[in-house]
Structures are given as C-alpha cells and as structure tokens.
Amino acid sequence: MQPAAVYTRDRCVTGIHGLDEILRGGIPYGSTVLASGTCGSGKTTLAMEFLVRGALAGEACAHFTATEPSVKLLENIRQFEFFDMNMVDTGLINVFDMDVLYSWLGLEKSSFDLDDVHALIKAIVDIVNTIGVTRLVIDSVTTLCYKIKSEQLIRDFLFTLGKKLSTLGCTTILISEITSATENAHWSSFGVEEAIADGIVVMGDVERMGHLLRFLQVVKMRGTSHSRAKHAIELTPIGVMLTPMLKWGAQGDKQSKWGA
Amino acid sequence: MTMFELDQRIAEQLTEVALNSSVQVRCGNSNAFMVTASTMVPLMQMFEMGGVYISGSRSAMEMIEAFETIGIDVSNIQFIDLVSSGVLGGTTTTRKNIHYVDSPIMLESILLRTLYLLRTTTLERNFVILDSVNALAIYNDDRMLAEYLHTFINTFRQREVLSVILNVPDQTPPLVLSNLDLYCTDLIDRGQVVIH
Numbered sequence: 001m002q003p004a005a006v007y008t009r010d011r012c013v014t015g016i017h018g019l020d021e022i023l024r025g026g027i028p029y030g031s032t033v034l035a036s037g038t039c040g041s042g043k044t045t046l047a048m049e050f051l052v053r054g055a056l057a058g059e060a061c062a063h064f065t066a067t068e069p070s071v072k073l074l075e076n077i078r079q080f081e082f083f084d085m086n087m088v089d090t091g092l093i094n095v096f097d098m099d100v101l102y103s104w105l106g107l108e109k110s111s112f113d114l115d116d117v118h119a120l121i122k123a124i125v126d127i128v129n130t131i132g133v134t135r136l137v138i139d140s141v142t143t144l145c146y147k148i149k150s151e152q153l154i155r156d157f158l159f160t161l162g163k164k165l166s167t168l169g170c171t172t173i174l175i176s177e178i179t180s181a182t183e184n185a186h187w188s189s190f191g192v193e194e195a196i197a198d199g200i201v202v203m204g205d206v207e208r209m210g211h212l213l214r215f216l217q218v219v220k221m222r223g224t225s226h227s228r229a230k231h232a233i234e235l236t237p238i239g240v241m242l243t244p245m246l247k248w249g250a251q252g253d254k255q256s257k258w259g260a
Numbered sequence: 261m262t263m264f265e266l267d268q269r270i271a272e273q274l275t276e277v278a279l280n281s282s283v284q285v286r287c288g289n290s291n292a293f294m295v296t297a298s299t300m301v302p303l304m305q306m307f308e309m310g311g312v313y314i315s316g317s318r319s320a321m322e323m324i325e326a327f328e329t330i331g332i333d334v335s336n337i338q339f340i341d342l343v344s345s346g347v348l349g350g351t352t353t354t355r356k357n358i359h360y361v362d363s364p365i366m367l368e369s370i371l372l373r374t375l376y377l378l379r380t381t382t383l384e385r386n387f388v389i390l391d392s393v394n395a396l397a398i399y400n401d402d403r404m405l406a407e408y409l410h411t412f413i414n415t416f417r418q419r420e421v422l423s424v425i426l427n428v429p430d431q432t433p434p435l436v437l438s439n440l441d442l443y444c445t446d447l448i449d450r451g452q453v454v455i456h
Contacts, residue, residue: 208365208366209399211365232368232372238379238380241372241375243375
C-alpha cells in the first residue's frame with residue numbers, strides 16, 4: 001500500500017534568506033501574518049523586503065504606513081541593493097500614507113465606530129482589488145487599532161479584513177508593536193490580533209552582556225509545518241539574514257531589558 | 261616582500277586540504293603572526309583564494325598594516341573587526357574592507373556578517389580565517405563557544421568555504437579544544453607547549 005500523498009498548500013515565497021527555509025517553502029498563500037516586535041527589532045525592514053522581493057518576482061505589492069511618512073519609508077528601503085525605484089514608478093510597489101487614506105474617507109477622528117471600520121476595510125480591499133495586490137503590509141496595525149476602542153470591533157476588523165484579502169489571494173503582513181518579546185509576553189498589543197492571525201512572527205532582542213542581538217521566531221503558521229526555534233537576524237544591504245540562535249546564547253533572554 | 265620568513269611546511273600541508281575542509285591552526289604566543297601569514301599567503305597566492313578574516317585578537321587595521329609591512333596585499337580580503345568597537349574612536353577608518361561587529365560576544369552576528377560578505381564576493385574559492393578561538397574565549401562561555409565552533413565549521417563546510425581556525429592551545433578551554441579537535445578535518449600544529 002502506498003502512503004497517502006501529503007497535501008501541501010501553495011506558498012508565497014517571501015524571498016527572505018532563511019525565512020522560507022524556516023517556513024518549509026514560504027507563507028501559505030492568502031495568509032494574514034502578524035509580525036510582532038519591539039522597537040528597532042527589524043519589523044519594517046522585514047516587511048519591506050517581503051514587498052520588494054515580491055516586486056522583483058513581478059507581483060503588485062502595497063504598503064499602508066501609519067508610523068512614518070511614505071517618502072521616508074522609500075528612502076530607507078534604498079539601502080537594499082536589490083531595490084529599484086522603478087518598482088515604485090511602474091506600480092509594483094505602492095505606498096499609501098494612512099493619514100491620507102483617513103482624509104479621503106473623512107475619518108480624521110480620534111476613534112472609529114463600526115461604520116468607520118467597514119469603510120476602512122472597503123477602501124483597503126478596493127485598493128487591493130483594483131491594483132491586483134498579492135502582497136500587502138499594514139505598518140502598523142497597532143497604530144490603526146488604537147483608533148478602534150472596542151476589543152470586539154478590533155476582532156471584527158481584523159477577521160473581516162483578513163478574510164477578504166485571503167479571498168483575493170493576497171498574503172498580508174500586519175505589523176504589531178509590542179513592548180516585550182520574552183516568553184511571558186503577548187504577541188500583540190490588544191491580545192486579539194494574535195488569535196485571529198494565521199501566523200505570528202515575533203521579533204525582538206536578546207541581551208547578551210550589554211549588547212542587543214536581534215532575533216526572529218515563528219511562533220505560529222497555519223497550513224505549514226515550520227521551525228519554532230529562535231533565529232538571530234542581521235539587517236544587510238542584501239536583505240535580512242538569519243541563522244539559528246546559539247542554544248547556550250539564548251539564555252540571556254530572561255535578563256532582557258524589555259522585561260521578563 | 262621583506263626578509264620575513266614564511267613557514268613553507270604550512271604551504272605544503274595546505275595543498276592537501278579541500279575547499280570544504282576546516283583547518284585548525286595551532287600556534288603559540290610568539291609565532292602567531294608568522295603562522296597566520298604562512299597560512300594566508302599560500303591560500304591567496306597559490307590557490308588564488310580570497311575571503312574573510314575575522315580579527316578578534318587585534319584590530320583589523322593593525323593586522324592589515326602588519327600584513328602590508330611584509331608585502332602581503334590584503335585589499336581583496338574583507339576584515340571583520342571584533343576589537344575596535346570596544347574602543348571609542350577605534351572604528352574611524354577609510355578602508356572599505358573593514359567591517360565592525362560590536363563585540364566578540366555577538367557570535368551569531370559574526371557568522372551572519374561573514375555569510376553576507378561571502379555572498380558579495382565574486383571569487384570562486386574563498387576562505388574564512390577566525391583569529392582566534394582564544395580571543396573569543398575571553399568573552400564567551402565554554403559551552404556557547406563550543407556550540408558556536410560546531411555551527412561555524414559546519415556552515416562553511418556546507419558552503420564549500422575553507423575555514424581556518426587559529427588557536428593557541430594552552431590558552432583554550434579544554435572543552436573547546438576537544439570539540440575543535442573533533443570538528444576540524446585538518447590540523448596544522450605550530451603550537452608551543454608552555455609548562456607552567
């Protein structure tokens with residue numbers, strides 16, 4: 001008797017050196033992945049490389065930025081040797097300022113209600129649909145969710161957005177800002193994002209004798225087996241590079257400056 | 261080249277090694293630079309290799325100047341300096357082939373920086389010289405260093421990059437030394453036994 005063929009989902013190959021290996025081929029297509037991390041851990045750089053690698057493969061990509069102006073963001077990704085401004089000029093990489101989007105939608109207010117949330121979802125989905133975006137980044141979902149006062153509404157927003165984007169075949173990275181990446185920490189600011197996301201990639205720092213070493217760990221990824229080990233990362237002009245963190249070297253984790 | 265005399269037996273021994281080899285080079289305190297130069301020169305000149313020099317014992321600038329003094333052109337070698345960031349003002353240089361890592365404690369960063377530099381090289385045959393295990397042992401726990409050397413050696417062996425590990429045996433923790441003996445495929449022994 002032949003063993004049953006193992007079903008594997010099609011992957012969105014991130015192109016990030018080492019990450020696809022950790023994910024056994026890439027992120028399952030249409031997934032919503034939460035990239036959670038402390039400040040300076042490399043979340044935006046990782047997400048931008050995800051988009052630029054997609055653009056290199058001819059995919060249309062979109063980045064919604066709420067944490068820094070799009071001009072500044074584009075300046076920062078020029079550090080990548082494989083980035084070409086033509087990607088922006090030809091519409092492969094599309095950067096949207098959330099402030100501008102709020103303004104278009106008449107959402108220049110401190111908190112969003114149900115109608116506002118639906119209007120925002122519709123606007124994002126329309127952009128994705130119109131451009132044919134297959135890779136999307138929202139940086140950061142934390143900043144966006146601060147405007148949504150109810151936990152239930154945050155849940156609805158993320159669930160509905162994720163479902164609609166998945167239907168369109170769009171693989172999404174939601175960047176989440178957290179203050180601690182240690183083992184006792186939540187992987188998201190509001191606690192609901194981590195339950196709804198298909199995948200969680202945690203980024204932070206391990207303190208080793210006064211030096212901070214960046215790490216990345218895939219905590220969860222539905223639809224694929226994956227490594228759950230902590231990996232050290234380095235941000236280089238050829239992209240994010242990863243290597244498994246030394247087992248004896250991860251012990252400093254508990255003394256992390258971000259709290260135990 | 262000046263009157264500096266290289267150890268030709270090292271060159272002869274190096275003709276036996278393959279690209280995916282890992283060579284432990286044992287030296288003493290007094291002959292460390294001669295042994296290092298005697299290892300590098302044949303790799304560069306006979307085998308037309310380039311690569312990465314991880315400078316943990318002395319600053320990269322000091323090493324480059326020492327090599328240049330004896331007539332070795334190292335402009336094609338990328339140096340990773342683990343020393344100078346510990347000294348304020350130590351990282352001001354115009355040399356494009358010097359790269360700094362904050363501390364010898366950042367072992368994974370050293371590995372990733374080396375891999376990055378190797379990915380940017382156009383040479384077909386490359387080496388990585390780790391100078392030295394003793395320098396890393398000052399800062400790192402024995403178990404972590406043993407684990408690191410295991411990872412380091414296997415990483416480059418898999419990529420067909422020759423790894424050369426410099427080591428002063430009588431200053432190396434026993435656990436690290438025994439692991440090094442186990443992992444390395446070749447040994448060039450110019451160590452000097454010191455009886456205390």
